[in-house]
Amino acid sequence: MKKSTAKADAKTSPRERIVSTACALFRSHGIRGIGVDAIAQAADTNKMTLYRHFGSKDDLVCETLKVASSKAAALWDDLSTRFPGNPRAQVDGWVSARVDCLASEPYGCDLANAAVELKESDHPAHALIESFKTAQRQRLEELCREAGLSEPELLADTLSMLLEGARVSRIATGDQGPAARFERACRAAISAHAARVEEAGVGH
Amino acid sequence: MKKSTAKADAKTSPRERIVSTACALFRSHGIRGIGVDAIAQAADTNKMTLYRHFGSKDDLVCETLKVASSKAAALWDDLSTRFPGNPRAQVDGWVSARVDCLASEPYGCDLANAAVELKESDHPAHALIESFKTAQRQRLEELCREAGLSEPELLADTLSMLLEGARVSRIATGDQGPAARFERACRAAISAHAARVEEAGVGH
DNA sequence: CATAGGTGTGACCGGTCGGTAACAAGCATC
DNA sequence: GATGCTTGTTACCGACCGGTCACACCTATG
Numbered sequence: 001m002k003k004s005t006a007k008a009d010a011k012t013s014p015r016e017r018i019v020s021t022a023c024a025l026f027r028s029h030g031i032r033g034i035g036v037d038a039i040a041q042a043a044d045t046n047k048m049t050l051y052r053h054f055g056s057k058d059d060l061v062c063e064t065l066k067v068a069s070s071k072a073a074a075l076w077d078d079l080s081t082r083f084p085g086n087p088r089a090q091v092d093g094w095v096s097a098r099v100d101c102l103a104s105e106p107y108g109c110d111l112a113n114a115a116v117e118l119k120e121s122d123h124p125a126h127a128l129i130e131s132f133k134t135a136q137r138q139r140l141e142e143l144c145r146e147a148g149l150s151e152p153e154l155l156a157d158t159l160s161m162l163l164e165g166a167r168v169s170r171i172a173t174g175d176q177g178p179a180a181r182f183e184r185a186c187r188a189a190i191s192a193h194a195a196r197v198e199e200a201g202v203g204h
Numbered sequence: 205m206k207k208s209t210a211k212a213d214a215k216t217s218p219r220e221r222i223v224s225t226a227c228a229l230f231r232s233h234g235i236r237g238i239g240v241d242a243i244a245q246a247a248d249t250n251k252m253t254l255y256r257h258f259g260s261k262d263d264l265v266c267e268t269l270k271v272a273s274s275k276a277a278a279l280w281d282d283l284s285t286r287f288p289g290n291p292r293a294q295v296d297g298w299v300s301a302r303v304d305c306l307a308s309e310p311y312g313c314d315l316a317n318a319a320v321e322l323k324e325s326d327h328p329a330h331a332l333i334e335s336f337k338t339a340q341r342q343r344l345e346e347l348c349r350e351a352g353l354s355e356p357e358l359l360a361d362t363l364s365m366l367l368e369g370a371r372v373s374r375i376a377t378g379d380q381g382p383a384a385r386f387e388r389a390c391r392a393a394i395s396a397h398a399a400r401v402e403e404a405g406v407g408h
Numbered sequence: 409c410a411t412a413g414g415t416g417t418g419a420c421c422g423g424t425c426g427g428t429a430a431c432a433a434g435c436a437t438c
Numbered sequence: 439g440a441t442g443c444t445t446g447t448t449a450c451c452g453a454c455c456g457g458t459c460a461c462a463c464c465t466a467t468g
Contacts, residue, residue: 218414218415249415249416250415250416250417250418252415252416252417252418253414253415253416256414256415
């Protein structure tokens with residue numbers, strides 16, 4: 001009678017429900033802004049079950065960040081299957097994919113938001129966040145290098161900063177702020193690094 | 205005897221002490237991570253005095269954000285006095301100033317951090333943050349235009365995103381992450397917009 | 409000396425937080 | 439039917455939160 005908030009009906013385990021619910025609530029209320037009891041109730045279960053699966057709230061936070069990380073990994077797989085053996089197309093596809101994310105996800109990056117929100121420097125989430133962000137940047141740099149773009153480290157860092165900046169700009173000033181020109185800024189940066197290759201006689 | 209934590213001795217008023225202490229503690233612990241009582245004690249006063257000057261914690265938050273805004277305004281004044289009538293030098297000076305800020309302030313932008321942390325969309329701080337960020341971007345765009353750089357809106361947004369991205373990257377991955385190449389990325393973007401002007405036969 | 413305004417003190421309020429204990433209920437397997 | 443595992447329920451704990459109260463204090467001005 002009081003059971004389903006359209007979540008418990010499915011055969012999803014309590015654990016899965018807790019994680020996905022926590023993801024959503026951390027996003028909308030902030031990690032510090034929502035309590036474990038509210039998460040458990042929203043996931044159609046209770047606090048005791050939550051604590052049987054996750055030793056602490058911090059553990060649950062880390063789990064949700066791992067989920068967010070794995071979703072980002074799926075994006076890379078999608079790129080390499082859609083443009084196999086064409087790294088330059090993958091770079092362009094990365095921009096397009098990020099534009100789409102930006103439009104559909106106004107809340108910024110879960111990992112970056114957690115980094116801002118969790119000030120305790122020894123929080124286990126920080127290690128997760130750092131390794132994730134570093135890996136993303138590394139992968140982007142390799143892609144730029146494979147695509148024959150000049151100064152792949154600089155270009156990867158530029159694109160990384162543009163993306164990160166676009167996401168926090170969306171939070172602060174909405175989609176009519178600097179984020180509105182994210183795509184143009186990325187394309188311009190990429191073409192600049194492509195042009196320099198041609199000038200050096202390497203490319204095309 | 206127990207009075208000074210090296211703060212109350214000076215003739216600064218309790219109000220000033222509260223604001224400056226709150227700025228520091230919000231930065232190090234997060235707005236949600238520090239209580240009004242702890243702020244009052246760290247400012248060598250008490251909670252009652254705090255509430256006599258600020259009606260609520262939210263009011264105090266807004267006040268600290270206004271202080272942060274005014275510090276940013278001082279940076280613009282400094283630029284225009286150091287390079288009067290030379291907008292292009294001011295653009296370059298903006299980059300240098302931001303590089304310095306980035307190196308000395310590892311905690312990111314107070315305003316942006318507050319925007320991430322405060323999820324209640326009706327929080328009075330959000331209006332402050334939006335108007336501040338919009339004004340910063342606007343001023344940068346005007347400067348780029350005066351400097352004769354092409355597509356000043358795109359360049360201003362690019363620089364804004366690079367700055368914002370560099371600041372959150374510093375939080376997530378330290379000063380060896382993408383933020384390490386913030387200056388090079390900015391200079392490259394600026395010179396690209398300068399080059400296009402020359403190509404069009406306008407400049408120099 | 410009297411007054412008044414800003415300040416300090418400590419207790420208090422209701423609420424929420426993360427986390428735990430004890431016990432009942434469901435459910436599959438043997 | 440008995441076993442054991444996962445779940446649900448309720449109450450509880452100590453701590454902290456934002457915010458208020460009543461009252462004492464200090465100091466400057468009249």
